[in-house]
Amino acid sequence: MTTMPSHGLRCLNSYPWLQNLRRPPPSYSRSSLSSLSSSSPLEDSEETQSDAATYPNTNSNTNNNKKKTDSYFPKRGQTLELVCESLAFKGKGLCKVADTGFVLMCDRALPGERFLGRVTRKKDNYAEVTKLKTLSPHWDFVEAPCEYALHCGGCKTQNLLYEAQVRAKEQQVRELVVRVGKFSDKDLESFDIMKPIVPCDIQFHYRNKMEFSFGSKTWVPGGLLKDKQSDASDYALGLHAPGFFDKVLNVNKCFLQSEPANKVLKAIQDCWRDPKLGLSPYDVRSHVGFLKHLMLRTGRDVNTGLPELMVNFVTSSHKPELLKPLVEKITAIPEVVSIVNNVNTSVGNTSVGEDEYTLYEKSTITEVLRGLTFEISANSFFQTNTHQAEVLYGIIGDYADLKGDGSEIVLDLFCGTGTIGLTLARRVKHVYGYEVVPQAISDACRNAKMNNIHNATFIQGDLNKIDVDFGKDFPKPDIIISDPNRPGMHMKLIKYLLKLQAPRIIYVSCNPATCARDLDYLCHGVVEKNIEGCYKLKSLQPVDMFPHTPHIECVCLLELQ
């Protein structure tokens, strides 16, 4: 329970970071998609989205604000004693100024925690604070097993009891669906729409893909960089400091990735700074240096069920001789079955190379999902928590409620490497998949063939740019799966779906804010555009795919009214 005094709290919008969600997502562009993926190693699907937290203010409370005096707004640099009330979007702690109720968001503040915070950024209706000192700890405190947990940009809630993490995620989804989606709390309850979140049974070592970055100066927690001239001992290989593309926290072990992947990370950490090897980290400011990223992907040998690993070195130029000593060292690890080198000569921080070279054995690894085998290449999308993807796809299968007589048509939008559609294909007439990344489309076609599935067609196209011809390549679907990345669906696609009127839509989302917005459009229409909604939200199931991180997945079932 918060110890915040309740007197004098002003009635103001407690959700200012949700403002202007109605801004349509930007059109896809390859560079923008990949730039964010590299800045955020844990967020495969965190692309160009206009992050709800950074939207400009178009608050319904604007009139109210006009009346507020200057003293209402905390000043930049001001230090305040605060209590975190709950976790909000992106896992930030929500706090309010005691005597005014002004909303403040603080990274890594956890519910119940009393702390001193300094105002760092002001938005129109809320401000961001940085935690200076914890005065009394949060509720549900647990020891974090990882030594980097307090500073790493990956995990943010490792020292919050897992049950409390999922409770907070569920609450966040509910609030978004009510506030942004405009569904009433009563409806969510009485029609049993909102299901309790499905927790993840495996809370550590669940990620099958991690991307580490090389940096020329290791980031020291607290934000201080050593000022001496950097030398090899200052080089870092690890994860980005929260919010910084140019600062890398050196990491020797990550509790989210598999143990074999940690063996590889350690082997590389043990040797890459050796001056005899002549290896240098790429400096994102001076654009000098060779090693950019180390991507580790863990799959499974389909015959033995044992883990198999892909190691992907992303470098600024093609110099295989420089990588040779690292390759020799890691091929001694039995789980390593693939070593590739993506060469990315651009000044950007992306991990997708213009050219890819296979340095050891093969260029793909395999994984099994719902009884099908998938080949995964270095840059193709694959659900990053395989264990929980089984659960997620199970829910999708239940919601699809297929007749099983091979009569139905499934349209799989944002299909990636085709995994969802392919897991349904054997029970339907035909699956049509749409996806923007050409490599994912070729992987999807290969995956269909490998699993002897001949009733699936995958088409490359940008779903943010559909025109009147969209839909001419496939018959009217019975079931639509839509699994966009964080920006959600473009208005063009929403309009198309409302016109098409397929009997059922299964909306899979990794961003509950844009999910709630799109549900509102599909169910209630878009008043300002004179568009009527025609779907009914039947069920909404949050799923925790990423323990210790703020990410939340939701599966929603919509039926034509």
Ligand SMILES: C[S@@+](CC[C@H](N)C(=O)[O-])C[C@H]1O[C@@H](n2cnc3c(N)ncnc32)[C@H](O)[C@@H]1O
């Ligand atoms: C969250 S992933 C889902 C992938 C797949 N459904 C799965 O479960 O593996 C979203 C996919 O949408 C694709 N994508 C992003 N923007 C797109 C666009 N404008 N048009 C088509 N596909 C897009 C991404 O490349 C990515 O493969």
